Every structure is written in structure tokens, then in C-alpha cells.
Amino acid sequence: MKIHQGIMRAWLALTLLACGLYAQNVSAPKSPQPSADAADPTTRAGEIELQRKQKATHLSPDTPGPIDNALQIVSKKRIVDRVTNGIAGFRLHLGGLITGSGMALGPEYYRRDLAHEQLLYRASARGSLRKFYLVDTEISDSHLAGGRASADLYAAHSDYPNVDYYGPSANSVKTGRSGFSLEQTSFRARAAVSPAEHFHAGLVGSYLMFNVGPGRDDRFVSTDVIYTERTTPGIQVQSDFGVTGAFVQYDWRDNPGGPRHGGNYRAQFARYSDIERGLFSFNSLDLEAQQYIPFFNQRRVIALRGRLQATDALPGQVVPFYLQPTLGGSDDLRGFRSFRFYGNDSLVLNGEYRWEVFSGLDMALFMDAGRVFPNFHSVSVNELETDYGFGFRFNVRNDVFLRIDTGFSHEGFQVWFKFSNVF
Amino acid sequence: MVQVQQRVLKFRVNAARLLLAGALGVVVLPHPLAAQKFYPDDPLWRDPRPLPVAKAKSRKIDEYFDFFQNTFFEPDKQLKKEHNPGPSEAVNTLSEVPDSAWFTNRIGSRTLSLAELVRGPGESHPPAQDQPWVVVSAKNEGITPGLVIRDSAGRVYFLKFDPMSNPGMASAADVLGSKLFYDLGYNVPENYIVHFTRRQLAVNQKSRYSDPRGHARSMTAADIDDILRKVPVDGDRKIRGLASLTIPGDILGPFRYYGTRRDDPNDVVDHQKRRDLRGLYVFAAWLNHTDSKSINSLDSLIEENGIQFVRHYLIDFGAILGSDSFEAKSPRAGNVYLFDFKPAAWQFLSLGLDVPAWMRANYPHLPEVGHLEYKTFNPEHWRSNYPNPAFDQRTPGDTYWAAKKVMAFSDRDLSAIVDTAQFTNPRAAEWVTRCLIERRDKIGRAFFQDVLPLDDFAVRGGVLHFDDLAVRYHFRGPQEHSVNWFNFDNHSGSKTPVSNASGFTVPRVAEGRYLAAVIHGPNPRQTVTVYLRQEASGEKVVGIGRTW
Numbered sequence: 001m002k003i004h005q006g007i008m009r010a011w012l013a014l015t016l017l018a019c020g021l022y023a024q025n026v027s028a029p030k031s032p033q034p035s036a037d038a039a040d041p042t043t044r045a046g047e048i049e050l051q052r053k054q055k056a057t058h059l060s061p062d063t064p065g066p067i068d069n070a071l072q073i074v075s076k077k078r079i080v081d082r083v084t085n086g087i088a089g090f091r092l093h094l095g096g097l098i099t100g101s102g103m104a105l106g107p108e109y110y111r112r113d114l115a116h117e118q119l120l121y122r123a124s125a126r127g128s129l130r131k132f133y134l135v136d137t138e139i140s141d142s143h144l145a146g147g148r149a150s151a152d153l154y155a156a157h158s159d160y161p162n163v164d165y166y167g168p169s170a171n172s173v174k175t176g177r178s179g180f181s182l183e184q185t186s187f188r189a190r191a192a193v194s195p196a197e198h199f200h201a202g203l204v205g206s207y208l209m210f211n212v213g214p215g216r217d218d219r220f221v222s223t224d225v226i227y228t229e230r231t232t233p234g235i236q237v238q239s240d241f242g243v244t245g246a247f248v249q250y251d252w253r254d255n256p257g258g259p260r261h262g263g264n265y266r267a268q269f270a271r272y273s274d275i276e277r278g279l280f281s282f283n284s285l286d287l288e289a290q291q292y293i294p295f296f297n298q299r300r301v302i303a304l305r306g307r308l309q310a311t312d313a314l315p316g317q318v319v320p321f322y323l324q325p326t327l328g329g330s331d332d333l334r335g336f337r338s339f340r341f342y343g344n345d346s347l348v349l350n351g352e353y354r355w356e357v358f359s360g361l362d363m364a365l366f367m368d369a370g371r372v373f374p375n376f377h378s379v380s381v382n383e384l385e386t387d388y389g390f391g392f393r394f395n396v397r398n399d400v401f402l403r404i405d406t407g408f409s410h411e412g413f414q415v416w417f418k419f420s421n422v423f
Numbered sequence: 424m425v426q427v428q429q430r431v432l433k434f435r436v437n438a439a440r441l442l443l444a445g446a447l448g449v450v451v452l453p454h455p456l457a458a459q460k461f462y463p464d465d466p467l468w469r470d471p472r473p474l475p476v477a478k479a480k481s482r483k484i485d486e487y488f489d490f491f492q493n494t495f496f497e498p499d500k501q502l503k504k505e506h507n508p509g510p511s512e513a514v515n516t517l518s519e520v521p522d523s524a525w526f527t528n529r530i531g532s533r534t535l536s537l538a539e540l541v542r543g544p545g546e547s548h549p550p551a552q553d554q555p556w557v558v559v560s561a562k563n564e565g566i567t568p569g570l571v572i573r574d575s576a577g578r579v580y581f582l583k584f585d586p587m588s589n590p591g592m593a594s595a596a597d598v599l600g601s602k603l604f605y606d607l608g609y610n611v612p613e614n615y616i617v618h619f620t621r622r623q624l625a626v627n628q629k630s631r632y633s634d635p636r637g638h639a640r641s642m643t644a645a646d647i648d649d650i651l652r653k654v655p656v657d658g659d660r661k662i663r664g665l666a667s668l669t670i671p672g673d674i675l676g677p678f679r680y681y682g683t684r685r686d687d688p689n690d691v692v693d694h695q696k697r698r699d700l701r702g703l704y705v706f707a708a709w710l711n712h713t714d715s716k717s718i719n720s721l722d723s724l725i726e727e728n729g730i731q732f733v734r735h736y737l738i739d740f741g742a743i744l745g746s747d748s749f750e751a752k753s754p755r756a757g758n759v760y761l762f763d764f765k766p767a768a769w770q771f772l773s774l775g776l777d778v779p780a781w782m783r784a785n786y787p788h789l790p791e792v793g794h795l796e797y798k799t800f801n802p803e804h805w806r807s808n809y810p811n812p813a814f815d816q817r818t819p820g821d822t823y824w825a826a827k828k829v830m831a832f833s834d835r836d837l838s839a840i841v842d843t844a845q846f847t848n849p850r851a852a853e854w855v856t857r858c859l860i861e862r863r864d865k866i867g868r869a870f871f872q873d874v875l876p877l878d879d880f881a882v883r884g885g886v887l888h889f890d891d892l893a894v895r896y897h898f899r900g901p902q903e904h905s906v907n908w909f910n911f912d913n914h915s916g917s918k919t920p921v922s923n924a925s926g927f928t929v930p931r932v933a934e935g936r937y938l939a940a941v942i943h944g945p946n947p948r949q950t951v952t953v954y955l956r957q958e959a960s961g962e963k964v965v966g967i968g969r970t971w
Contacts, residue, residue, distance in 0.1 A: 062479070
């Protein structure tokens with residue numbers, strides 16, 4: 001939160017300065033020059049006293065300049081704080097919907113000062129010009145058992161009129177782009193413990209309800225027109241799911257908002273049980289490892305990530321396409337469009353060389369490789385899709401608040417503006 | 424290359440002209456109409472009694488404004504580009520800084536005992552712990568919380584804490600900063616390291632609290648618990664804090680590093696021209712005070728001897744040495760500005776393949792110290808977090824003046840002062856002491872070679888004596904000096920050679936007449952002109968001017 005406040009204040013300061021600094025006399029009052037008719041002193045002390053007396057004749061309040069003053073008013077009235085933290089808990093929430101939704105915003109009720117700052121509660125309703133909507137609410141306590149345990153409850157309902165779908169498998173083609181609408185309601189409970197430093201383990205339980213319909217973007221054909229239930233399970237019939245799972249994590253990154261050294265290793269297992277139709281039950285395994293190798297006093301970092309998402313349908317069941325792992329987009333294969341590849345399993349490897357340009361900006365050269373697979377047995381590092389690119393990472397106190405990545409692949413290039421770090 | 428040489432040459436010519444003018448005219452307190460170079464009361468070692476200040480309005484400086492203005496629209500930036508900053512002011516005819524509301528001559532000007540150096544601004548007012556401290560107000564915003572407390576004696580302190588990641592670091596830096604900057608001559612608050620338990624803090628009905636969202640309300644005991652959750656606690660459940668005694672008087676807000684206060688009749692010298700602020704660059708470099716900005720200064724309207732005037736303070740030293748207050752200092756701190764266009768452009772274009780020396784610096788793992796070292800420290804290229812107009816207009820005369828004071832600290836002095844930081848790890852104290860010693864010596868080497876470092880001029884037995892500071896501190900061996908003697912006309916400023924002058928033996932002149940001794944070393948650009956006035960008691964050194 002402080003980062004956002006800092007950014008907003010900095011932006012405000014720079015804008016005001018750029019607009020008006022030359023309009024005012026930026027220099028503070030110069031030292032007074034004695035007038036020509038001043039009497040010559042006969043001692044050094046007398047000379048200084050003469051200057052002082054001359055200045056004393058035209059003293060004025062030492063008020064700040066207009067820009068400085070304006071910024072102080074902004075600070076005193078806590079205007080930035082009111083925008084970021086809100087008034088009486090209400091504030092504006094930007095972004096947070098899926099890629100492709102366009103610029104989203106909406107009101108949010110946000111309180112992190114409950115129960116002596118142990119409890120966080122938030123609720124928001126956000127929408128975008130492309131008519132993507134999300135309402136959600138969350139309550140969490142991360143200070144249980146002296147900070148060694150946490151718990152949270154989360155509920156959300158979203159309505160996305162058009163999510164991209166290019167067809168099943170890694171062999172899908174860019175020209176096969178279609179769209180489907182996705183309505184989802186979810187409830188989630190999670191509890192975690194931290195028995196040792198950096199180590200976390202927990203349980204997750206969710207209830208998910210899906211409704212898939214024709215895509216509502218006239219520019220693209222609807223998914224259900226060109227893909228069938230056989231190629232794209234779940235396109236015609238959807239279901240409700242009960243999800244139970246567990247995770248373990250060892251996170252020793254120095255700063256998750258912009259890590260320069262350490263690592264983060266995570267494994268999560270979940271069982272998706274089709275409660276309504278008994279058609280789409282499966283197990284899911286998500287493995288991810290991140291490693292940050294600093295050198296030159298952490299002004300250079302090699303950042304590596306590998307992620308494997310595997311699903312395994314129960315006997316006689318299939319994994320619905322809207323719950324399949326996907327690749328492509330700002331967080332994995334950055335040279336490909338969002339949701340470019342759907343498959344039952346996915347593997348992605350990312351490598352970045354990051355270097356500091358100045359204290360608020362790091363740059364990166366990156367390479368991504370990844371692929372989706374029809375089943376776990378076919379997972380390999382052969383024939384991976386690859387891309388490469390460069391990026392700008394703007395940060396405040398090493399927390400990335402804006403990322404601009406440009407990725408190149410054999411399918412062209414993509415430019416991503418994101419308000420979060422990639423990994 | 425030719426262009427670079429031309430620019431260097433232009434700088435040297437400008438500097439030489441400037442300093443020649445300064446040397447011949449003797450740079451003194453502003454005297455546009457002065458009809459003579461020396462007055463009977465020269466050299467002045469103390470500013471005259473201040474004019475009374477009836478009222479002065481408190482005002483703030485927005486920290487973002489200060490950053491952006493100095494980074495992108497720095498006042499007098501053109502002078503900086505042209506390497507033509509103009510002579511330093513607020514100095515006496517010996518090129519020294521007289522005692523004033525800004526500065527008091529201490530180390531390097533008079534003999535200070537070790538006890539005095541260690542005492543710094545004071546050690547007789549630590550917060551009394553006979554009764555709980557009443558929390559006057561508290562803020563739980565930002566990265567590290569802070570309290571304002573009142574002890575049983577009624578004294579008010581700012582109570583600050585170390586970051587969880589570096590117990591002892593910021594408090595050590597703050598207390599060392601207050602002592603060292605005081606010893607160097609500046610006005611600073613009294614800072615104390617305190618150890619206390621939760622029971623030492625109490626609230627009353629008037630206690631105010633600013634929560635993490637910046638909302639103010641009455642404070643409760645639970646709020647103290649919330650704050651203390653964010654600070655390190657040792658094995659005995661004791662908390663280490665830094666109690667900074669509030670500065671006396673009516674607080675008027677920070678001073679700027681350029682211009683003057685409009686409402687202070689005694690503030691007649693542009694701050695960017697003050698030697699005590701230009702020279703502060705050297706002290707800041709020595710102590711790695713990268714946060715030396717307006718926000719970390721304070722003007723206070725005080726009354727002394729029946730006169731109310733503005734006194735100027737340096738405050739908040741939690742971000743000096745290896746500390747950045749809330750975390751260990753970034754390795755880039757002290758080496759490049761937060762935003763510095765040329766290095767940034769070079770990093771951008773070089774894809775990070777350009778690796779400056781500071782990136783290769785080695786820091787021992789000492790959480791109480793943070794990131795402090797000396798091997799890559801370059802005093803001439805040290806940088807604060809963002810440009811400071813006074814720093815950027817420093818001249819070799821300013822850095823020489825300041826380097827003399829830094830060099831006046833002995834190894835023993837520094838070791839004793841560092842001990843007051845109460846490091847729990849002896850290696851931390853050893854390392855900080857070593858860094859201060861090594862950085863001190865680098866400062867001496869760097870800034871004593873920019874001028875002819877002759878000092879402590881005195882006439883004994885009819886001979887002009889002086890000390891070569893580069894020799895005194897073993898930076899080099901002795902070297903030959905020659906001298907030309909002149910009769911100096913105090914009213915016209917003209918000099919006529921003295922015939923039959925021999926070496927450093929002072930020629931005889933009538934009482935009230937002036938002599939100028941122009942001393943040369945191996946470098947023809949570097950001279951020292953010593954002005955002597957013949958008085959009834961003998962020859963008196965009244966002026967010193969330097970060229971470089």
C-alpha cells in the first residue's frame with residue numbers, strides 16, 4: 001500500500017513540477033545585497049551586522065513555493081492516502097481481472113486494521129469496458145498462533161464474456177482463435193501453518209460452479225461453433241466441483257515483490273470432484289520452483305523458474321477444458337498470445353537476466369520455453385515452444401509496480417503491461 | 424578526448440581565476456562594498472550577536488518536491504555544469520568558518536579531550552527509567568514505527584527502532600552520527616541508545632495514535648503491542664531503541680541547501696555558498712550520510728542571552744554508515760544518485776555489462792552494520808541520494824577545510840566513539856572503526872592533493888612557520904616550498920615585492936602595515952598566500968588565500 005502511495009505522490013510531484021516549475025522562481029530568496037548608499041562599516045562584525053540590518057528591513061514569511069505548497073496540502077489532507085486506502089474503507093480498485101479483459105476498475109471496501117491489524121477484510125466489484133465483471137470478498141487472518149498460522153475465506157463471482165481458445169493440444173494454430181464466455185462462482189477456505197522459518201504447509205477446500213457459453217466478442221468465432229465436446233470437453237455441459245487439496249512451500253526469497261536472491265519452491269495437490277454430473281473429476285498437481293542467483297552485489301540477477309502443471313482424470317472421466325492448464329501470456333510464454341495453448345499438462349521454463357539501470361528500474365532479457373501435453377507420460381523437454389524478449393521493471397524499494405515485457409516468437413511479438421512481477 | 428581536455432582546461436582556468444581572486448582579495452564574509460581587505464577585528468572567529476528574530480513561521484518541505492526539484496531542476500545547475508561555483512562564503516579571512524548559528528568550531532580548531540569527543544552533543548539527559556515513559560504520540564505508518572515519549576523529568580524524546588532484519592543497525596548509526604557531526608561542528612540533537620521492556624511504555628488519555636492507514640485517534644495499550652511487534656526484541660525480552668531528545672525552541676522546519684530564509688535577518692549568505700554546507704559534502708561522504716537532504720535538517724527559534732534567533736540543526740542519522748534506517752543500505756548508495764541520467768543511460772545501453780567497482784565491493788556479514796566498506800570508496804565521486812546544491816558547488820577550498828577536520832580524528836578517537844554505538848558483536852565495532860579510519864585517510868589523500876596543504880601558519884622568531892598536512896599524515900614525503908614576499912596595500916589590494924627578503928624570514932615592516940607571503944610548491948597552480956599584519960606585539964597571521 002505504501003508503495004502505491006509513494007508512486008502516486010511521486011507521480012503527482014513530478015507532474016506538478018514539470019508543469020509549473022519554470023513558471024515560478026525555483027530559487028529561494030537570494031542573499032540581500034547591500035544598497036549603494038549603505039554606510040561603510042569599520043569592522044568585519046560591523047559589516048555583517050549592516051547586512052543583517054538591511055535584510056531586516058524587508059523580511060517576509062518563508063512560505064514554500066506554489067508547487068511545494070500544493071504537494072504539502074496533498075500530504076496534509078492525506079489525499080493520496082484517501083485514494084489508495086480509501087475513505088471510510090472505500091476505495092477504487094484497478095485491474096485484477098483475467099488477461100484480455102481490458103482496463104478494469106471498481107469500488108472496493110478494504111480494511112486491514114480490524115482486530116488490531118490482525119484481520120483483513122475486503123470486498124470489491126470490478127468491471128471493464130469489455131464487460132468483464134468480478135465481485136469478490138475475502139477475510140483473512142495471518143497472525144494466528146503468534147504468526148505461525150493463517151486462515152482465509154474467499155468467495156467470488158465472475159462473468160467473462162470472451163475468453164480466448166485456440167483449440168486443444170500443442171498443435172493448435174494461431175488462426176484457430178475462438179472465444180467462449182465463462183461464468184464462475186467460487187468459495188474457498190484455506191488454512192496454513194508455518195512450523196519453521198520460510199516453510200509453509202496448508203489445506204485448501206473450494207466449491208466451484210461454472211457456466212460456459214458462446215463467446216460474445218463479434219470479432220471471433222464462438223468456440224462452440226468450431227469445437228466439439230469430444231475435442232473440447234465441457235464446451236457443451238458444465239458442472240460444479242468440490243475441490244480439496246494441500247500444499248507445501250519453502251519460500252526464502254528476500255523480497256517476494258521483487259526478489260534478488262533466494263528461492264521459492266511450491267507443490268500443490270488438489271482433487272477436483274465433479275459433484276453435479278460425475279463426468280469431470282480429476283487430480284491436479286502443480287509444481288513450481290523459482291531460483292534467484294544474484295551477482296555484483298545483487299545489481300545483477302539470474303532468475304529461473306520451472307513450472308509443471310499436471311492433471312490426471314479419474315477413470316472414465318475427462319478434464320474440462322476450462323480447468324486445463326494453459327500457456328501463453330504475460331506470465332509464461334510471453335511471445336505468444338494469452339491462453340494460446342490448452343492441454344491436460346503443461347511445462348514452462350523461464351530464464352531472465354536482470355540488471356539494474358537505476359534505483360527505480362531494472363531491465364531484463366528473457367527466454368521462455370514451454371509446451372502443453374495431452375498426458376503426463378508425454379511430458380518432456382523436447383519440442384518446446386520458445387520465445388525471447390526484453391522487459392522493463394519499474395520498482396519502488398525493489399517492489400515491482402509496473403512491468404513492460406516484449407516477447408518475440410515465431411507467431412510474432414507481444415507487448416505486456418502488467419502491474420505485478422512475473423516471478 | 425580533445426573536448427574533454429578543453430573542458431578540463433576551462434575548468435582549471437576558471438578555478439584558477441576564481442581562486443586567484445579569492446587569494447588576493449581574501450574570501451571573506453560578503454563584503455561587496457568593503458573598501459579594505461582586512462578590518463581590525465579580522466580574522467573573525469565568531470559571528471556577531473544575532474539580530475533578534477521577532478517571529479518566524481514554521482514551514483515544511485515536501486520530500487517528493489525536494490527530490491524532483493534537486494534531481495531534475497537543481498538550482499544553479501548551470502554553475503555546476505560550468506564548474507564555476509563561485510567562492511565560498513561565511514568564512515573568515517583565514518578561510519575558516521567562524522562560530523555561528525550553523526556551526527561551532529570544535530575538532531580541528533581546538534584541542535578536544537577524548538571524553539569531549541565521546542560525549543558529543545551531551546550524555547547527561549538520557550530518558551529517565553524510574554517511571555514508565557508516557558507515549559505522547561505514535562505512528563505505526565511506514566516501514567519502521569516511531570513514538571514520541573515523555574519521561575518522568577518531563578523531557579520529550581523521539582523513540583525510534585531498528586529494523587527486524589538488522590537489530591542494532593539504525594540506532595548505532597543514529598547515535599554515531601549525532602556524536603561525529605557534533606564533534607565536526609554542527610548542531611545536532613542528543614541521541615541515546617536505550618534498552619527497555621514493554622512495561623516501560625504507558626499511555627494516558629492524551630496519547631494519540633496514527634494507525635497504519637494514517638488515521639489519528641486516541642491511543643491504547645494494545646496499540647503499543649502492535650507497534651512493538653514490528654521491532655526486534657532480544658533474548659531478555661528487552662527492546663533496543665534510539666531516544667532522540669527534542670530540539671529546544673520553536674521548530675521552524677528544515678532549511679534548504681540553497682537560498683536563505685526570508686524571515687531570518689541573520690541568514691544573509693546563500694546556503695549553497697556556505698563553506699559549512701559545501702564542506703558538509705566531505706563529512707557526509709566520510710560517514711556515508713547519503714540521506715543528507717533538507718528533510719533531515721531543522722531550524723529552531725531559540726532564545727539565548729535574551730536574544731531570540733534561528734539555530735540550524737542536522738537531524739536523523741539513522742541512514743548513515745551501512746544503515747538505510749529500515750534496511751541495510753543498497754550497495755549503490757553513496758556511489759550514484761537514485762536517478763542519475765548518465766550512469767542510467769550507460770547501464771541501459773550496455774545491457775548491464777558495464778560493472779562499476781562499487782558493484783564488486785565486499786561487505787562482511789554484520790547485520791548491526793549493514794553495508795559499509797572502504798575499498799571502493801572514492802571521496803571525490805561519492806554521491807548523496809540526490810543532488811544537493813551546496814555539495815555540488817563545493818570547491819577544493821571547501822573540501823580541504825573539511826578534510827582537515829576529518830583528519831583530526833585519531834584512530835583512538837574513532838574507536839572510542841564507535842564504542843558508544845554499543846554493538847553486541849565486537850566484529851561490528853572493529854569493522855566500523857576500520858572503515859572510518861580507512862575512509863578518513865582516503866579523504867585526506869584525495870583532498871589534500873587538490874591544494875597546497877600547508878596550514879597552522881605562525882610567526883616564531885621572525886620566521887614564518889607552517890605545517891605540511893600531507894607530510895603530517897604520512898601521505899607523502901616532504902617537498903620544497905618557495906616564498907615570495909610582498910608589501911600588501913590593505914586599501915588598494917596591490918602588492919609590491921619586498922626586496923632583500925630571505926626565505927621564510929619575515930621582512931620587517933612598520934606597525935599597521937601588511938605583508939603577503941606567496942608560497943609555492945611543486946605544482947605551480949597551487950599556492951598559498953599568507954597575509955601578516957605587523958602589530959605592536961609582533962606579526963599576526965590575518966589572512967590565508969589559496970589557488971588550485
